[in-house]
Amino acid sequence: MHAWPASEVPVLPGQGRDLRIHDTATGERVTLTPGPVARLYVCGITPYDATHLGHAATYNAFDLVQRVWLDTKRQVHYIQNVTDVDDPLLERAAATGEEWTALAERETALFREDMTALRMLPPREFVGAVESVPDIVPLVERLRDMGAAYELEGDVYFSVESDRHFGEVSRLDAATMRRLSGERGGDPDRPGKKNPLDPLLWSAAREGEPSWDGASLGRGRPGWHIECVAIALRYLGMGFDVQGGGSDLAFPHHEMGASHAQAVTGEHPFARTYVHAGMVGLDGAKMSKSQGNLVFVSALRREGVDPVAIRLVLLAHHYRADWDYTAGDLERATERLARWRAAVSRPDGPPADAVVEEIRAALADDLDAPAALAAVDRWAAAQHEHGGTDEGAPGVVSRAVDALLGVAL
Incomplete structure (x- = not known):
């Protein structure tokens, strides 16, 4: 599976700062100090609807994490998966009468278009669950053979009690875990499980559903969590720098994935840091496919909205915050974009070094994008009010905003 084209990232004078970021597993900010190649895994889409x-x-x-790392002169090895076979995808295909593979391919293609328009840096490997089945099957077999997994009516479940570190990622109590498991794809009430929280590793073939050769497991398809584990272990190995996703993935997805990997390898931790983004809502409810209250990037683009303005909407909110989208967000972003573009269109302006360092400092402080935007706002205001004599300063600001915030002026 291929990703999307990369936009060029300008190289800035000087060097960026190491990133301090909130780690879900410790509940504290930690300083990320990767080696020359920073390793990042971000969980991708289930392609049954648009972005x-x-x-x-x-x-x-x-x-933004990647851009901060690149500014420290590191390389980034970024992996993103696509859950191109799962219950929600199959259910949508059945409801619409479309072949599930065609639905997945179409929505993945649209996702690539949206990411390109928003100038998101692509992963080095963009990997589907289906193509990862040959990597998944041996992991499940190994977990079963070492006693960390068991069969139940042909399905194979992971035993959470096989990992002594289980619970360290999300730091939730058992009752909350059980509730969230039921809400987020688990089956805590299934009879016969050793522990209600035990997640599915391999689902035996069922009539009318796609299935693959699982060797000694029999025909079937993989569970959700083991997919990401197989991909991460293949391309990044244990102890990679950041596991990322939305806050709704901390449990069960990232918790279970960490335990799968730690049990099968005997090593700890799966990821050194767990970073989670907040939820976006509309009219007071989390924006989700199940709720049907979605604002699609592709729909905004079809309406003629500049993708850069969409990106500025996102940057105006701290990544860990939960927030509600309103039409006012887009209006403010469009106005900000116009002010910035007018400010950098002049041949000279106020000195740029200070604003570049303010952007760097803000992003290094737990990705404080709103503070970075405010720094550029102040420079643009000074440009409009007083101008400046620093020849080339607008170009420096333009390149910095592009390199660090992904905003093309």
Whole structure:
């Protein structure tokens, strides 16, 4: 599976700062100190609908992580998956009468278009669950053979009790875990499970559903969490720098994935840091496909909205905050974009060094994009009010905003 084309990232004078970011697993801010190649895994879409602003906000957060790392002169090895076979996808295909593979391909293509328009940096590997089945099956077999998994009516479940670190990612109590498991794709009430929280690793083939050869597991298809584990272990290995996604993935997805990997390898941790973006709502409710209250990036683009303005909507909110989208967000972003473009259109202006360092400092402080925007606002206001004599300063600001915020002026 291929990703989308990369936009060029300008190289700025000087060097950026190491990123301090909130780690869900510790509840504290930590300083990320990757090696020369920073390793990032961000959970991708289940392609049964187009990219909504909630998706875009999550990928924007981890795009900023990459940009901060690149500004420190590191390379970035970024992986993103596509859950191109799962219950929601199959259910949507059945409801619409469309072949599930065609639905997945169409929505994945649209996702690529949206990411390109928003100038999100692409992953080095963009990997589907279907193409990962050959990597998933041996992991499930190994977990079963070592006693960390068990069969139930042909299905294979992971035993959460096999990982002594289970619970360290989300830090939730058992009652909350059980509730969220039921709400987020688990089956805590299924009879015969050793622990209600045990997640599915391999689902035995069922009539009318796609299935693959699972060797000693029999025909079937993979569970949700083991998909990301197989991809991450293949391309990044254990102990990679950041596991990222929306806050609704902390449990069960990231918790279960960490335990799968730690049990099968005997190593800890799966990821050094767990970073989660907030939820985007509309009219007071979380924006989600199940709720049907979605604002699609592609729909905004069809209406003629500049994708850069959409990106500025996202940047105006701290990545960890939950927020509600309104039409006013887009109006303010469009006005800000016009002010910035007017400010950098002049041949000279106020000195640029200070604003570049303000942007760097803001982003290094837990990706404080709103503070970075405010720094550019102040420079643009000074340009409009007083102008300046620093030849080339507008170009420096333009390149900095592009490199660090992904905003093309």
